[in-house]
Amino acid sequence: MEEYLYATARVKALEIKLISQNLTERLLDAPSAEETAKVLSETEYGSYFGEIGSVYNFEEAIYKHLKDVFRIIDDSTGNPDFTRIFRYKYDIHNLKVLLKASYIGESYEDILIPIGTVEVERIKKTVSDKDFSELPAFLKDAAHEAVAGFELNHDPQYVDFILDRYLYSKMLDTAKRLGDFAEEFVKTEIDLININTFLRFRKIGISSSRLKEALIDGGYLKPSFYVEYFAEPLNSFAESLSVSRYDRVVDEGIQKWIVDQDATQLEKALDNYLIDLAKQGKYEAFGVKPILGFLKAKDNEAKLLRLIFVSKINEIPVEKIRERLRDTYV
Amino acid sequence: MEITLGQFIALLGAALAVLLPGIGSAKGVGIAGESAAGVVTEDPNKFGQTLLLQAMPGTQGIYGLLTGFVIMQKIGLIGGNFLPLTTYQGLLVFSSALPIALVGLYSGIAQGKTAAAGMGIVAKRPEELAKGITYAAIVETYAVLALLASILMLFGIKF
Numbered sequence: 001m002e003e004y005l006y007a008t009a010r011v012k013a014l015e016i017k018l019i020s021q022n023l024t025e026r027l028l029d030a031p032s033a034e035e036t037a038k039v040l041s042e043t044e045y046g047s048y049f050g051e052i053g054s055v056y057n058f059e060e061a062i063y064k065h066l067k068d069v070f071r072i073i074d075d076s077t078g079n080p081d082f083t084r085i086f087r088y089k090y091d092i093h094n095l096k097v098l099l100k101a102s103y104i105g106e107s108y109e110d111i112l113i114p115i116g117t118v119e120v121e122r123i124k125k126t127v128s129d130k131d132f133s134e135l136p137a138f139l140k141d142a143a144h145e146a147v148a149g150f151e152l153n154h155d156p157q158y159v160d161f162i163l164d165r166y167l168y169s170k171m172l173d174t175a176k177r178l179g180d181f182a183e184e185f186v187k188t189e190i191d192l193i194n195i196n197t198f199l200r201f202r203k204i205g206i207s208s209s210r211l212k213e214a215l216i217d218g219g220y221l222k223p224s225f226y227v228e229y230f231a232e233p234l235n236s237f238a239e240s241l242s243v244s245r246y247d248r249v250v251d252e253g254i255q256k257w258i259v260d261q262d263a264t265q266l267e268k269a270l271d272n273y274l275i276d277l278a279k280q281g282k283y284e285a286f287g288v289k290p291i292l293g294f295l296k297a298k299d300n301e302a303k304l305l306r307l308i309f310v311s312k313i314n315e316i317p318v319e320k321i322r323e324r325l326r327d328t329y330v
Numbered sequence: 331m332e333i334t335l336g337q338f339i340a341l342l343g344a345a346l347a348v349l350l351p352g353i354g355s356a357k358g359v360g361i362a363g364e365s366a367a368g369v370v371t372e373d374p375n376k377f378g379q380t381l382l383l384q385a386m387p388g389t390q391g392i393y394g395l396l397t398g399f400v401i402m403q404k405i406g407l408i409g410g411n412f413l414p415l416t417t418y419q420g421l422l423v424f425s426s427a428l429p430i431a432l433v434g435l436y437s438g439i440a441q442g443k444t445a446a447a448g449m450g451i452v453a454k455r456p457e458e459l460a461k462g463i464t465y466a467a468i469v470e471t472y473a474v475l476a477l478l479a480s481i482l483m484l485f486g487i488k489f
Contacts, residue, residue, distance in 0.1 A: 005361060005446055009368025012453035076368065285447035286365075 003286040007076035011294045014072075015282070017044050018330045019301050024308075028321060033058070033312040045305070058309040062302050067115045069298050077291060081174050085186065086295050088174070090116035091123070091139055092167040098127040099146060100156050142166035161213045168193075168216045178288050181280070185292060188245075188277055190219035192270045195241070195249065198226045202234070203261055220245065234258050249273050264324055271326045275300055279329060297329030304328070336420030337405065337412060343420075343427035344401035347480070351394030351434025351473075358387025358442025365446035369453045379452045379459050383445045386466045390430075390438040393477040397430045400484050413489060426483030433476030441469040 019027075023043065030036040033055045040049055048061035070083040090113045101108045112120050118135060126132045132143040146162045168190050175182035194215050201211050208230045215223040221244070229237040238258065242250040253269025256262060274296070281293020304326065311321040366380035399408070401423055406413045415423070448462025 005364040006368040009365040009446070009449045009453060010371055011368075012450040013369050013372035016454050076371075285450055286443075 002079075002288075004077050004079075004288070004291060005286060007073065008286045008290045010072070010076050011290050014069075015294060015297070015330060018297055019043065019304065019328065020330050021328055024304065024325065024328065027305075027308050028318050030312070033309055036308060036312050040305075055309070056313065059306065062305050063113060063115050066298060066302050069295075070115065073291060073295060079178075081178050081182075082288075082291050082295060084117060084174050085171055085178075085182065085292070086299055087115060087117045088138075088167055088170055090114075091118050092116075092142070092163050094118075094120055094123050095127070095139060095143060095146075096160060096163050098123060099143070099150070099159055102127055103150065103156060138166055138170045158213070164193075164214075165216055168218055172218045178292075181287075181289050182292055185274075185277060185296075187219050189274055190216050191221050191246065192249070192274060194219060194221065194223070194226060195246070195254075196267065196270055198230070198237070199234075199254070199257060199266065200263070202230065246273065248276075268324065268326055271300070271303075275327050275329060282329070293329065300326060300329060331412065332414070334414055334420070335417045336415030339417065339420030340401065340405045340415055340423035341407070343424035343431075344398045344405075344407075346424075346431045347401060347427040347434075348394045348398035350431040351390040351438060354435035354438025355388050355391035355394075356438075358390070358438040358440075358445070359384055361439070361442035362387060362445035362449070365449040369449050373453070376452055376456060379456060380449055382459070383448050383452065383462060383466065386445050386463070386470070387438050387441040389470060390434040390441075390473050393430055393473055394434050397427060397477065397480045397484070400481060401427060404484055404487070404489075415489070419487075419489060422487050423484070426480050426487065429476040429479040429483075430473075433472055437469055437473040437476075441466055441473075444469050 023039070026039050027036050030039050037049045037055045037058070040046060045061060045065055048065045049055075049058070051064070052058070052061045070087065073083050074080050094112050094116055097108050097111055112124075114120050116123075118139065122134065123139075126134055126143070130147075132140045135143065142163050145166070146159045149158045149162050150156065168186070172183070172186045172190070175186040197214050198211065201214065208227055211230055212223065212227060215226055217223055225240075229240065234254075235258065238250050238254045241247070241254065249269050252272070253266040257266045278293040278296035281289040281291070281296075284290050284293075307324060308321060362384040366384045369376050369380050402408045405415060405423060413419075445462070445466045448459075448466055451458050451462040
């Protein structure tokens with residue numbers, strides 16, 4: 001097994017620069033978004049926030065930083081599969097946005113995220129030309145199927161279902177090339193997404209045939225598992241999950257969901273489960289784990305900063321933000 | 331001078347005593363060095379600390395060279411008076427080279443990995459460098475024991 005000696009040592013050196021719990025508190029305590037950006041100036045984000053004119057462009061700074069992190073990992077491992085596991089979702093996000101925008105004839109340029117494996121401009125061009133042949137194979141197939149699916153039943157949600165299926169099957173294939181831990185990581189992510197889908201669909205009372213469309217294959221729990229429990233009481237689903245590897249998700253998220261159907265705590269429990277899995281990377285000296293763990297930490301950090309900035313700009317009280325905060329990697 | 335099989339075998343022992351721990355050390359410092367470069371890319375100030383750890387797996391090569399010298403001395407190669415060893419005498423010398431040859435090879439690589447793992451300590455908590463060095467030094471014990479065994483055997487052989 002490849003040990004990635006250079007890359008793992010570099011990752012260990014970068015880990016100390018991750019945003020800590022302490023710093024998170026200071027970011028929260030800052031009275032305004034501008035002040036939050038000032039607190040960040042002493043971190044790795046400093047130079048990126050220096051480049052953006054207004055704090056309202058915080059996403060630009062966060063994504064630029066993330067892009068540089070991806071480049072560091074690609075260069076130091078010599079294997080682009082690590083970052084692909086995290087970048088494909090942006091390709092699919094962009095494709096989703098552009099396809100749906102073309103259907104409703106509006107522009108959603110500002111929610112495109114420029115850190116996927118394919119440049120946004122290229123995806124934009126293929127969508128406007130309706131010719132996907134220039135895209136990498138998996139995106140091409142995904143786009144073709146999504147377009148065909150939309151033309152058949154004119155439901156934009158189907159576009160999401162189809163594209164997500166392609167995304168996770170591609171992520172899983174990529175992860176398998178990196179070995180057991182990467183595979184476990186993506187399979188777990190698939191399960192967590194399915195659990196979330198299952199609970200949300202039950203809450204809004206969607207049919208089980210639609211659930212089947214939305215579920216993603218490839219996780220440890222087969223889609224048939226969710227379909228089977230769809231008509232049963234939630235308690236029996238929780239019981240069945242509590243004897244699986246997801247017992248913590250049940251304790252921290254689903255039990256509470258059964259009582260108040262509060263998505264905040266549920267999503268937090270689901271995210272924390274994956275972060276916890278990634279944390280194995282902190283205790284390993286070499287190999288795939290520390291690198292994947294670090295990438296997850298960065299992914300999570302980007303989420304954390306977005307949450308804090310959006311909340312600060314919208315003047316949401318600190319306690320409300322704190323409720324939504326995920327665990328940090330360090 | 332007629333060359334005996336014993337001389338050949340003894341010299342082969344000397345060659346292996348230098349060769350195998352040399353390979354072990356080269357791999358060991360290579361592993362540790364790769365890791366050190368990763369740390370220094372992010373923090374060039376840690377060059378000194380990482381160098382210290384990187385050098386640790388280098389000792390096996392020195393122990394091997396030392397054993398090789400003692401053998402060459404013993405069989406008269408260095409003095410210019412190569413002893414006409416019998417086959418069994420040659421085998422005795424060869425056997426005494428084995429401990430440091432094999433232990434040197436494997437402990438060098440193992441120590442390299444431990445030192446590389448220690449680089450993680452330097453990256454995160456440079457003040458705890460001594461602990462990383464201690465872990466690597468424990469691997470050293472076995473290289474030292476093997477050197478001791480090889481040298482004692484060599485001194486014990488009387489021609």
